[in-house]
Amino acid sequence: MTFIINGEEQEVAATTLADLLLALDYEGGWLATAVNGELVHREDRADFRLGERDRIEILSPMQGG
Amino acid sequence: MLKLYDVEVRSRLLLGTARYPSPAILAESVRRSKTEIVTVSLRREAVGGKAGGAFFDLIGELGVRVLPNTAGCHSVQEAVLTAKMARDVFRTDWIKLEVIGHHDTLQPDVFGLVEAARILNGEGFQVFPYTTDDLVVAERLLEAGCRVLMPWCAPIGSAQGPLNPMALRAFRAHFPDVPLIIDAGIGRPSHAAAVMEYGYDAVLLNTAVAGAGDPATIAEAFALAIEAGRLAHGAVPLEPRDIAVPSTPVIGKAVFT
Numbered sequence: 415m416t417f418i419i420n421g422e423e424q425e426v427a428a429t430t431l432a433d434l435l436l437a438l439d440y441e442g443g444w445l446a447t448a449v450n451g452e453l454v455h456r457e458d459r460a461d462f463r464l465g466e467r468d469r470i471e472i473l474s475p476m477q478g479g
Numbered sequence: 480m481l482k483l484y485d486v487e488v489r490s491r492l493l494l495g496t497a498r499y500p501s502p503a504i505l506a507e508s509v510r511r512s513k514t515e516i517v518t519v520s521l522r523r524e525a526v527g528g529k530a531g532g533a534f535f536d537l538i539g540e541l542g543v544r545v546l547p548n549t550a551g552c553h554s555v556q557e558a559v560l561t562a563k564m565a566r567d568v569f570r571t572d573w574i575k576l577e578v579i580g581h582h583d584t585l586q587p588d589v590f591g592l593v594e595a596a597r598i599l600n601g602e603g604f605q606v607f608p609y610t611t612d613d614l615v616v617a618e619r620l621l622e623a624g625c626r627v628l629m630p631w632c633a634p635i636g637s638a639q640g641p642l643n644p645m646a647l648r649a650f651r652a653h654f655p656d657v658p659l660i661i662d663a664g665i666g667r668p669s670h671a672a673a674v675m676e677y678g679y680d681a682v683l684l685n686t687a688v689a690g691a692g693d694p695a696t697i698a699e700a701f702a703l704a705i706e707a708g709r710l711a712h713g714a715v716p717l718e719p720r721d722i723a724v725p726s727t728p729v730i731g732k733a734v735f736t
Contacts, residue, residue, distance in 0.1 A: 420523040444535035446521060446564035451556065453563040471523070473564050474531020475538065477505075478520025478550050479495025479635075479685025 418469045432459040434470065446473045481680055483627055483658055484573070484605040486544065488515045491675070491705050493546065493660065494698070495685025502537050504694050509541050512698035518546045518575055518683070521565050535568075546607060548575035553588070555595045562599055574599060575607045575629070575662075585635040585663075589616040593623055600624030609662050612646040614653050621657065628657055629683065632674060633664025636686040640670030644677065651678045668697070668704030675708025676716060 416425055417434070428434035431447060431454055447454045448471040454462050464470075480487040494514040499505035509517060519538060524531050538545060547565035552558035555578060562574040578595050580588025587610055596606050600623055608620050612630045620628060630650055633639035641647055642664070651659060661674045662683040671682045682705055691697040 440524065442529070442532045442535075444531050444568055445524065446568045448560055448564060451560060453560065453567060455567055471560075471564075473521040473561075473568075474524035475535045475568060476520045476522040476531065477495075477497040477499070477534065478518055478548050479497045479683075479689075 415464065415466050417464065418467065420470070420472055429463060430460060431462040431464060431470070434464060435459065435472070440472060442474075444474050447471065448473075481658065483516075483607075488544075489513075490515045490702070491681040491709060492671075492702055493518065493681060493683040494688065495683070496538070497685055498689040499694060500689075502534075505689075506537065506541060507695040508688055508698040509543060511695045512688070512702050514543060514698075514702075516544045516546050517541065518548050518685070519569070520548055520550050521561060521568065544573075545569050545571060546573050546575050547571065549577045549595075550575075551579065552577060553579050555591045555598070558591070558595045559598050562595075562604060563602075566604070572603055572605045573607065574604050575609060577609045587611060587631075589613065592616070593619045596620055596625055597623040607660070612643060612650050614650060617650065617654060621654075626657070627660065628654065629660045629662035631663040632661050632670070633666075635663040636690075637664055638666025638687060638690075639664055640666050641674055641677075644673075647674060647679075648677050668700045671701055672704040672708035672711070675705050676711045678712050681705075 426434055426437050428437050450469050481491055490513050492512050492514045493516045494512055495518045547569050549558040549561045552561055558578045576596055578588045578591040579585055592608055596608050599606050606625050607627050607629055608625050609629050610616055617628055632641040658680045660681040660683050661679050665671050665684055665687050688694050688698045
Protein backbone atom coordinates (compact mmCIF):
# COMPACT_ATOMS: atom_id res chain seq x y z
CA MET A 415 0.00 0.00 0.00
CA THR A 416 0.99 3.60 -0.42
CA PHE A 417 1.37 5.67 2.74
CA ILE A 418 2.50 9.21 3.54
CA ILE A 419 5.15 8.56 6.16
CA ASN A 420 6.60 11.61 7.91
CA GLY A 421 5.51 13.68 4.93
CA GLU A 422 6.94 11.42 2.22
CA GLU A 423 5.02 9.06 -0.01
CA GLN A 424 6.19 5.47 0.35
CA GLU A 425 5.13 2.06 -0.86
CA VAL A 426 5.26 -0.48 1.98
CA ALA A 427 3.90 -4.00 2.26
CA ALA A 428 2.13 -3.69 5.61
CA THR A 429 -1.44 -3.89 6.83
CA THR A 430 -0.98 -2.84 10.47
CA LEU A 431 1.01 -0.06 12.05
CA ALA A 432 3.21 -2.54 13.91
CA ASP A 433 3.97 -4.33 10.60
CA LEU A 434 4.86 -1.04 8.98
CA LEU A 435 7.33 -0.10 11.73
CA LEU A 436 8.91 -3.53 11.44
CA ALA A 437 9.12 -3.35 7.64
CA LEU A 438 10.87 0.02 7.81
CA ASP A 439 13.24 -1.03 10.59
CA TYR A 440 11.85 1.33 13.20
CA GLU A 441 12.32 -0.10 16.63
CA GLY A 442 12.41 0.92 20.26
CA GLY A 443 10.15 1.95 23.08
CA TRP A 444 10.81 5.62 22.49
CA LEU A 445 8.78 6.03 19.28
CA ALA A 446 5.45 7.85 19.13
CA THR A 447 3.01 7.23 16.30
CA ALA A 448 -0.03 8.97 14.86
CA VAL A 449 -2.21 8.09 11.89
CA ASN A 450 -4.25 10.73 10.09
CA GLY A 451 -3.74 13.19 12.92
CA GLU A 452 -4.71 10.85 15.75
CA LEU A 453 -2.37 9.30 18.30
CA VAL A 454 -1.99 5.52 18.12
CA HIS A 455 -0.67 4.22 21.46
CA ARG A 456 2.24 1.84 21.23
CA GLU A 457 0.13 -1.00 22.66
CA ASP A 458 -2.50 -0.51 19.94
CA ARG A 459 -0.14 -0.64 16.94
CA ALA A 460 -0.44 -4.38 16.34
CA ASP A 461 -4.21 -4.12 15.95
CA PHE A 462 -4.28 -0.82 14.09
CA ARG A 463 -5.17 -1.59 10.46
CA LEU A 464 -3.83 0.83 7.88
CA GLY A 465 -5.60 2.07 4.75
CA GLU A 466 -4.41 3.34 1.37
CA ARG A 467 -2.71 6.77 1.62
CA ASP A 468 -2.92 6.95 5.39
CA ARG A 469 -0.78 9.76 6.81
CA ILE A 470 1.58 8.31 9.36
CA GLU A 471 3.79 10.29 11.72
CA ILE A 472 6.64 8.56 13.51
CA LEU A 473 8.35 10.76 16.10
CA SER A 474 11.14 10.21 18.57
CA PRO A 475 12.76 12.24 21.38
CA MET A 476 15.01 15.07 20.35
CA GLN A 477 16.92 17.88 21.98
CA GLY A 478 14.63 20.78 22.77
CA GLY A 479 14.27 23.90 24.86
CA MET B 480 10.72 23.91 47.83
CA LEU B 481 8.98 24.83 44.62
CA LYS B 482 5.76 22.94 43.89
CA LEU B 483 4.88 22.46 40.23
CA TYR B 484 1.53 20.70 40.05
CA ASP B 485 2.02 17.74 42.39
CA VAL B 486 5.83 17.69 42.25
CA GLU B 487 8.20 19.45 44.64
CA VAL B 488 11.65 20.44 43.43
CA ARG B 489 14.61 22.06 45.14
CA SER B 490 16.23 23.61 42.08
CA ARG B 491 14.61 26.67 40.56
CA LEU B 492 16.37 26.24 37.25
CA LEU B 493 14.83 24.29 34.37
CA LEU B 494 17.16 23.47 31.52
CA GLY B 495 16.59 22.91 27.81
CA THR B 496 18.58 20.19 26.06
CA ALA B 497 19.09 21.71 22.59
CA ARG B 498 22.15 23.10 20.83
CA TYR B 499 24.89 21.86 23.17
CA PRO B 500 28.28 21.23 21.57
CA SER B 501 28.07 17.54 22.54
CA PRO B 502 25.98 15.10 24.60
CA ALA B 503 28.80 15.00 27.16
CA ILE B 504 28.66 18.79 27.60
CA LEU B 505 24.89 18.62 27.92
CA ALA B 506 25.24 16.00 30.66
CA GLU B 507 27.91 18.01 32.48
CA SER B 508 25.80 21.18 32.23
CA VAL B 509 22.80 19.39 33.70
CA ARG B 510 24.96 18.08 36.53
CA ARG B 511 26.54 21.42 37.41
CA SER B 512 23.27 23.33 37.11
CA LYS B 513 21.74 20.98 39.71
CA THR B 514 18.51 21.17 37.74
CA GLU B 515 15.88 18.56 38.40
CA ILE B 516 13.86 19.23 35.23
CA VAL B 517 14.92 19.22 31.59
CA THR B 518 12.85 19.98 28.53
CA VAL B 519 12.88 17.78 25.45
CA SER B 520 11.18 17.71 22.09
CA LEU B 521 9.79 15.22 19.59
CA ARG B 522 10.79 15.18 15.95
CA ARG B 523 10.32 12.96 12.93
CA GLU B 524 12.59 9.94 13.10
CA ALA B 525 14.39 8.92 9.91
CA VAL B 526 13.71 5.48 8.48
CA GLY B 527 15.89 3.03 10.35
CA GLY B 528 17.19 5.93 12.41
CA LYS B 529 18.22 5.41 15.99
CA ALA B 530 19.02 9.02 16.92
CA GLY B 531 15.97 9.31 19.12
CA GLY B 532 16.90 6.17 21.01
CA ALA B 533 20.38 7.43 21.83
CA PHE B 534 18.97 10.73 23.10
CA PHE B 535 16.21 8.93 25.03
CA ASP B 536 18.86 6.84 26.79
CA LEU B 537 20.99 9.91 27.56
CA ILE B 538 18.04 11.68 29.16
CA GLY B 539 17.24 8.56 31.17
CA GLU B 540 20.81 8.48 32.50
CA LEU B 541 20.64 12.10 33.69
CA GLY B 542 18.24 11.12 36.47
CA VAL B 543 16.05 14.19 36.06
CA ARG B 544 12.37 14.74 35.45
CA VAL B 545 11.37 15.33 31.82
CA LEU B 546 9.19 18.21 30.67
CA PRO B 547 8.33 17.46 27.03
CA ASN B 548 7.51 20.44 24.85
CA THR B 549 5.53 21.26 21.74
CA ALA B 550 8.27 23.51 20.37
CA GLY B 551 7.78 24.60 16.80
CA CYS B 552 4.05 23.86 16.71
CA HIS B 553 2.11 26.59 14.94
CA SER B 554 -1.45 25.34 15.38
CA VAL B 555 -3.68 24.06 18.15
CA GLN B 556 -4.15 20.73 16.40
CA GLU B 557 -0.40 20.25 15.93
CA ALA B 558 0.37 21.17 19.55
CA VAL B 559 -2.34 18.92 20.99
CA LEU B 560 -1.25 15.92 18.90
CA THR B 561 2.42 16.50 19.74
CA ALA B 562 1.55 16.67 23.43
CA LYS B 563 -0.31 13.37 23.23
CA MET B 564 2.58 11.74 21.39
CA ALA B 565 5.03 13.07 23.97
CA ARG B 566 2.92 11.61 26.78
CA ASP B 567 3.00 8.27 25.02
CA VAL B 568 6.81 8.34 24.88
CA PHE B 569 7.74 9.91 28.21
CA ARG B 570 4.84 8.66 30.34
CA THR B 571 4.31 12.03 31.97
CA ASP B 572 1.29 14.33 32.09
CA TRP B 573 3.58 17.35 32.07
CA ILE B 574 3.73 19.33 28.85
CA LYS B 575 5.46 22.61 28.05
CA LEU B 576 2.91 24.06 25.70
CA GLU B 577 4.13 26.22 22.85
CA VAL B 578 1.90 27.45 20.05
CA ILE B 579 4.07 29.76 18.00
CA GLY B 580 2.29 32.62 16.30
CA HIS B 581 5.01 34.72 14.75
CA HIS B 582 7.97 33.53 12.68
CA ASP B 583 10.42 36.32 13.49
CA THR B 584 9.81 36.86 17.19
CA LEU B 585 8.61 33.33 18.02
CA GLN B 586 5.90 35.10 19.98
CA PRO B 587 3.19 32.69 21.11
CA ASP B 588 -0.17 32.66 19.39
CA VAL B 589 -1.96 33.41 22.64
CA PHE B 590 -5.41 32.60 21.26
CA GLY B 591 -4.28 29.17 20.09
CA LEU B 592 -2.35 28.73 23.32
CA VAL B 593 -5.44 29.21 25.48
CA GLU B 594 -7.48 26.88 23.27
CA ALA B 595 -4.81 24.17 23.28
CA ALA B 596 -4.37 24.55 27.06
CA ARG B 597 -8.11 24.05 27.57
CA ILE B 598 -8.10 20.89 25.47
CA LEU B 599 -5.00 19.43 27.11
CA ASN B 600 -6.09 20.25 30.66
CA GLY B 601 -9.36 18.50 29.83
CA GLU B 602 -7.40 15.42 28.84
CA GLY B 603 -5.52 15.21 32.11
CA PHE B 604 -2.34 17.01 31.11
CA GLN B 605 -0.51 19.33 33.50
CA VAL B 606 0.23 22.25 31.25
CA PHE B 607 3.20 24.64 31.46
CA PRO B 608 2.20 27.34 28.95
CA TYR B 609 4.87 29.48 27.27
CA THR B 610 3.13 32.84 27.12
CA THR B 611 3.72 36.58 26.89
CA ASP B 612 3.62 38.94 29.89
CA ASP B 613 -0.03 39.83 29.08
CA LEU B 614 -2.18 39.68 32.22
CA VAL B 615 -5.43 38.99 30.37
CA VAL B 616 -3.98 36.03 28.53
CA ALA B 617 -2.61 34.75 31.82
CA GLU B 618 -6.08 34.98 33.38
CA ARG B 619 -7.49 32.96 30.47
CA LEU B 620 -4.80 30.32 30.87
CA LEU B 621 -5.67 29.94 34.55
CA GLU B 622 -9.36 29.71 33.65
CA ALA B 623 -8.40 27.01 31.15
CA GLY B 624 -6.97 24.97 34.02
CA CYS B 625 -3.27 25.85 34.01
CA ARG B 626 -1.65 25.94 37.46
CA VAL B 627 1.75 27.19 36.32
CA LEU B 628 2.53 30.10 33.97
CA MET B 629 5.67 30.67 31.95
CA PRO B 630 5.91 34.22 30.64
CA TRP B 631 8.77 35.22 28.37
CA CYS B 632 11.07 38.10 29.32
CA ALA B 633 12.36 38.54 25.75
CA PRO B 634 12.09 36.56 22.50
CA ILE B 635 13.38 32.98 22.53
CA GLY B 636 17.14 32.76 22.11
CA SER B 637 17.57 36.55 22.00
CA ALA B 638 19.59 36.77 25.26
CA GLN B 639 18.12 40.23 25.81
CA GLY B 640 17.14 39.71 29.42
CA PRO B 641 14.03 41.30 30.97
CA LEU B 642 12.85 43.84 28.39
CA ASN B 643 9.84 45.01 30.34
CA PRO B 644 10.49 44.86 34.08
CA MET B 645 7.31 46.80 34.82
CA ALA B 646 5.17 44.19 33.06
CA LEU B 647 7.00 41.32 34.74
CA ARG B 648 6.58 42.90 38.18
CA ALA B 649 2.88 43.48 37.51
CA PHE B 650 2.53 39.87 36.37
CA ARG B 651 4.10 38.67 39.61
CA ALA B 652 1.96 40.97 41.73
CA HIS B 653 -1.21 39.94 39.93
CA PHE B 654 -0.70 36.19 40.44
CA PRO B 655 0.87 35.93 43.90
CA ASP B 656 -0.03 32.28 44.40
CA VAL B 657 0.71 30.86 40.94
CA PRO B 658 4.14 29.35 40.28
CA LEU B 659 5.72 31.61 37.67
CA ILE B 660 8.67 30.51 35.56
CA ILE B 661 10.44 32.91 33.25
CA ASP B 662 10.76 31.07 29.96
CA ALA B 663 12.77 32.55 27.11
CA GLY B 664 14.97 35.58 26.65
CA ILE B 665 17.47 35.20 29.48
CA GLY B 666 21.08 35.71 28.35
CA ARG B 667 23.20 36.11 31.46
CA PRO B 668 23.16 35.04 35.09
CA SER B 669 22.51 38.69 36.07
CA HIS B 670 19.26 38.55 34.04
CA ALA B 671 18.21 35.45 35.93
CA ALA B 672 19.07 37.07 39.24
CA ALA B 673 17.01 40.12 38.26
CA VAL B 674 13.83 38.19 37.50
CA MET B 675 14.25 36.16 40.67
CA GLU B 676 14.57 39.47 42.56
CA TYR B 677 11.20 40.45 41.04
CA GLY B 678 9.83 37.40 42.84
CA TYR B 679 9.64 34.81 40.08
CA ASP B 680 9.72 31.21 41.20
CA ALA B 681 12.07 29.75 38.62
CA VAL B 682 13.83 30.27 35.30
CA LEU B 683 13.90 28.08 32.22
CA LEU B 684 17.07 28.36 30.14
CA ASN B 685 18.48 26.78 27.05
CA THR B 686 20.45 28.92 24.60
CA ALA B 687 22.01 31.01 27.38
CA VAL B 688 23.72 27.86 28.61
CA ALA B 689 24.15 25.81 25.44
CA GLY B 690 25.46 28.78 23.44
CA ALA B 691 27.96 30.02 26.01
CA GLY B 692 31.70 29.48 25.58
CA ASP B 693 31.73 27.11 28.55
CA PRO B 694 28.19 25.76 28.99
CA ALA B 695 28.82 23.69 32.11
CA THR B 696 30.45 26.58 34.00
CA ILE B 697 27.77 29.07 33.07
CA ALA B 698 25.13 26.51 34.08
CA GLU B 699 26.63 26.59 37.56
CA ALA B 700 26.80 30.40 37.45
CA PHE B 701 23.10 30.51 36.57
CA ALA B 702 22.27 28.20 39.46
CA LEU B 703 24.12 30.52 41.87
CA ALA B 704 22.52 33.64 40.38
CA ILE B 705 19.05 32.16 40.67
CA GLU B 706 19.69 31.29 44.29
CA ALA B 707 21.08 34.79 44.96
CA GLY B 708 18.08 36.43 43.30
CA ARG B 709 15.70 34.29 45.28
CA LEU B 710 17.44 35.12 48.57
CA ALA B 711 17.51 38.81 47.68
CA HIS B 712 13.78 38.86 46.94
CA GLY B 713 13.01 37.38 50.33
CA ALA B 714 15.28 39.95 51.98
CA VAL B 715 13.37 42.96 50.56
CA PRO B 716 16.12 44.89 48.73
CA LEU B 717 16.44 48.66 49.11
CA GLU B 718 14.45 50.74 46.66
CA PRO B 719 16.37 53.28 44.52
CA ARG B 720 16.30 56.94 45.57
CA ASP B 721 16.79 60.15 43.65
CA ILE B 722 19.03 61.77 46.25
CA ALA B 723 22.23 60.83 48.03
CA VAL B 724 21.94 59.57 51.58
CA PRO B 725 25.14 59.27 53.63
CA SER B 726 25.69 55.80 54.95
CA THR B 727 27.98 56.95 57.77
CA PRO B 728 26.25 58.81 60.62
CA VAL B 729 26.83 62.57 60.69
CA ILE B 730 26.31 62.82 64.44
CA GLY B 731 29.61 62.67 66.34
CA LYS B 732 31.64 63.70 63.33
CA ALA B 733 34.90 65.47 64.36
CA VAL B 734 35.13 69.17 63.55
CA PHE B 735 38.64 70.32 62.59
CA THR B 736 38.33 74.07 62.54
